[in-house]
Amino acid sequence: GGGVEEDREVNAMDLKSLDANVPVLIYFHGGGLVFKSERADYIHKLLKELKMEENKGSSSSKSLVVVSVGMRLVPENPFPAAIIDCLSAILFVLEQSSSKSIHIAGTSAGGYCAAVTALEMQRKFPVQRL
Numbered sequence: 870g871g872g873v874e875e876d877r878e879v880n881a882m883d884l885k886s887l888d889a890n891v892p893v894l895i896y897f898h899g900g901g902l903v904f905k906s907e908r909a910d911y912i913h914k915l916l917k918e919l920k921m922e923e924n925k926g927s928s929s930s931k932s933l934v935v936v937s938v939g940m941r942l943v944p945e946n947p948f949p950a951a952i953i954d955c956l957s958a959i960l961f962v963l964e965q966s967s968s969k970s971i972h973i974a975g976t977s978a979g980g981y982c983a984a985v986t987a988l989e990m991q992r993k994f995p996v997q998r999l
Contacts, residue, residue, distance in 0.1 A: 884934070884965035892970035893934045895962055897986075899977030902943050902951050912976060936962055940982070951978075955986045 887893070896912070898905050940954035962971060975983040 884962060887934060887966055887968055889967045889969050891932070891934060891968055892972065893936060893962055893966055893968045895936045895938060895959060895971065895973045897938050897940065897955055897973070897975030897979030897982040899975065899979045902948070902978045904942060905939070951982060952985055955982045956989060959986055959990060
């Protein structure tokens with residue numbers, strides 16, 4: 870299935886209880902939209918370690934929440950299933966979180982998904998510039 874992988878780092882309860890000043894990173898894995906790249910677990914672990922390193926000596930228990938997205942893959946799920954899953958994950962985080970700082974990122978095909986979803990979010994929810 871697609872959407873947010875709740876067994877990783879975060880679930881809806883975690884998002885609702887976040888301080889509004891805690892940033893959220895929504896991460897899309899690579900793998901050519903065909904398989905989940907083994908590097909995804911490495912990058913998730915690296916992001917977690919960076920978070921722990923940043924928190925050393927800090928009274929803050931969380932300086933970053935990482936949401937890893939498990940998207941549907943081809944050929945079982947034709948394009949644009951992965952993009953729809955990525956958009957759903959972003960909307961889920963926006964609905965569940967009070968964070969004022971939500972970011973999206975990805976590697977390889979996940980970077981493609983991040984770019985496409987960013988453009989689609991901008992198209993659907995344009996921000997008025999002063």
